[in-house]
Amino acid sequence: MNNLNNLNNLNNLNNLNKLNTMTFIKFITLYCIGFACLLNETLADTMDENGLIIKTKCVNSSVIVTANQYNSYCGCEYSCFVPDSKNLSCVARSCTGYNKELGHCVWKSEDKTISIVLQAIPFTGTSGVSWGILRRWDMVALIWGPLGVYCLLGCFVACFVDRCSQGDEEKKEQADTFVNCFSNCFGCLWSLLLVSLWIYGIVGLATGDIKDGYGCLVLSENTLYDVK
8 A cells, every 4th residue: 555655656746747847848938939029029120231121020920839839920021021930030032122211122133234234345245244243153164264275275285296296397287287277166166155155144134034143133223022
């Protein structure tokens, strides 16, 4: 009989410990939530380098606590923002921000006007200056990469031809002909590549189909964001 009472007391003690543990966990959870809510009320807007708001506090935030879990709700004031319920804040969608002066969400990108002007100028357009401003280093590499390959191959071919044609005038003439043909073919193909990329850049920027280095479409400054 004593053993049975001791066993019941032990079970009651274990249940009490579990209850205290769960209560403590809930208390800590509610405390953290309450602190997050208080922090959200005093959260200052986060702006990018262009003065656009990219992070702000929730509006109409609430927390629902159940027996085993809690759920938080965060409403966002601006159309281009999505809720971050975990941190009880709202963050701007990719490539967007809120312009306080316009009172509207806008697209973020490099300025289209400067880019298209530089792309339209033959020298800056074919040399990759406009692509560099857009941080499209892949396009810059596509323009200048072939020239680097040509220089390396040219050095190799020149050394090889010079060694093979030593003391033989006929072979030397054939080698010179081959080198000239190789240079002319490369120059023709590279020129076609530069002209193609030049025209592609002008058309793409004019139609708004080109993205900058951050993956954002290159649009006019403060182009309004419309929910689709």
